Amino acid sequence: MVNANRLSLLLSFTLLLPSLRLSLSTSPPQQEPDTPINRFQQYLRFNTAHPNPNYLAPVSFLTSLAQSLGLIIQTLEFIPNKPVLLITWQGSNPSLPSLLFNSHLDSVPAEPSKWTHPPFSATLTADGKIFARGAQDDKCIAIQYLEAIRNLKERNFVPTRTIHISYVPDEEIGGFDGADKFVKSKEFKDLNVGFVLDEGQASVNNEFRVFYADRSPWNLIIKAKGAPGHGSRMFDNGAMENLMKSVEVINRFRDSQSDVVKAGKAANSEVISVNPVFLKAGIPSPTGFVMNMQPSEAEAGFDLRLPPTADPNLMKKRIAEEWAPAIRNMTYEIIEKGPLRDYMGRPLMTATDDSNPWWSVFKQAIAAAGGKLAKPEILPSTTDARFMRELGIPVFGFSPMTDTPILLHDHNEFLKDAVFLKGIEVYEHIISGLSLFEEANSI
Ligand SMILES: *[C@@H]1O[C@H](CO)[C@@H](O)[C@H](O)[C@H]1NC(C)=O
Ligand SMILES: [Zn+2]
Secondary structure (H helix, E strand, O other), X not given: OOOOHHHHHHHHHHHHOHHHHHHHOOOOOOOOOOOHHHHHHHHHOOOOEOOOOOOHHHHHHHHHHHHHOOOEEEEEEEEOOEEEEEEEEOOOOOOOOEEEEEEEOOEOOOOHHHOOOOOOOOEEOOOOEEEOOOOOOOHHHHHHHHHHHHHXXXXXXXXXXXXXXXXXXXXXXXXXXXXXXXXXXXXXXHHOEXXXXXXXXXXXXXXXXXXEEEOEEEEEEEEEEOOOEEOOOOOOOOHHHHHHHHHHHHHHHHHHHHHHHHOOOOOHHHOOEEEEEEEEEOOEEOOEEOOOEEOOEEEEEEEEEEOOOOOHHHHHHHHHHHHOOHHHOEEEEEEEOXXXXXXXXXXXXXXXXXXXXXXXXXXXXXXXXXXXXXXXXEEOOOOOHHHHHOOOOOEEEOOOOOOOOOOOOOOOOEEEHHHHHHHHHHHHHHHHHHHHOOOOOOO
């Protein structure tokens, strides 16, 4: 169910009345310098951190930016107060599949006391660093998309394919009320999207990184039951003993995956990771735990990440037979945080070879911008890209940040002004190259 009315009404109302807009929104005063860096800083100053992200103000800000560029604006609201902002630059041949550039509005929290500059101040230091939560993840691309369009428009560039930009909520908490709802909507279907660029990650060297798949997270909880007993007795099949056996088996599997990485046979993101995240057992007492009693129940939680090449059924079999076998009186629960296969049952991977015509156009655009591309990678974590790949749409994760330390979700997240500005240029090449690419009419 789409409920776009309330929010878009408010937005169009505030836009029609510029004087009122100033008092209603947190738009900056008129004397702000009219530069891409300043617009980036303004966008970074909206506190969109969970658990209470402010979505309305940044959506209003982006709406006015898009308005000033003469773009088409739609605000969709699939879940109350979780807007999806959709901006469109109509191509000369709208019958061709369109291009979508996605970014998320929200960010993870920051601990201000651990930062050298307040995380929502967007302080620009003398050496050109812009400090802010979201500077890398992923408010840079949000503004770069629009700045690239601004520059292309100034040069009277006319796109052939239609270009859409989406700003979605809730990526950092799984995207289920954001991108997931958006891509399953009629509005999304009507966009006839042929290719998507979504966020990537910073590169510590001079090569741009590109991601063709995400790993899919599973939350695994295993539970053991066993006879309780006096702490002094050495009996078989206690709950703790059964759980510890599982922990050993899981650790051996973890080592086997880790060894593959250490031997240089695969990247971190290409193996199945499993990490213990909680252990729960014991009988509480006023001073801690009852020490002379073996508990009858014990539980452990694991964070699992599966690359698209992993076989989910094989993994489930392993968990059922080896990690939490019923024969050892164990039970388990797997919470899958998103899809692993597309609607055709294929692994969620975007091809990076000649079978994918977008790949060569993308590569050419990077080269035209004077950039070098690193070997395509699987992202170790997870983004909204998986919801679009699930529909069979090719998606690359890409954020144009070279020579930049990887600081997403970290203290003192920053991006250099020169890196940000170079990124705009890169997107000018990408947007123009992809939108003029006409051959792959059927894709
Ligand atoms: C499983 O539970 C049953 C019933 O409590 C018990 O007899 C059996 O020994 C347990 N087996 C293991 C391996 O813990
Ligand atoms: Zn992100």
